[in-house]
Amino acid sequence: MNPSEIVKMSYIIQDFLIQNNLGDAKPKDLIPVLIEKGYFKNDHRYGLHLLNVLRELDEKNLLYLLPQVRVERKEKNRYWFFNVVEI
Incomplete structure (x- = not known):
């Protein structure tokens, strides 16, 4: 996926999180x-x-393209969560 597609996906994720009032969505x-x-x-x-x-x-090192994402790094795994970006 190219960076412009990722940015567009970010807007869709933001809208989805707001509409569904989700926090720490997987x-x-x-x-x-x-x-x-x-x-x-x-x-x-x-x-x-x-x-x-x-x-x-x-x-x-391009996670900044999806500002809604938060990652928790463990010894072996990474756990991903999405939250609304407050503007």
Whole structure:
């Protein structure tokens, strides 16, 4: 996914979080709306597609493109959460 697509996805995530009053939403919570908007074709393994995008952004140091995301890094795993960005 290119950076402009990620930024557009960020707006969709922000709107979804606001409309559903969600805090600390997990990737699996966001997948249905991202499929609906055409970012992913299906949900395979509870948000795996989005997790892969997040991992790639993290490795490339581009997580700032999704300001709603928060990551908790553990010894072996990363846990991802999404929250509304207050402007």
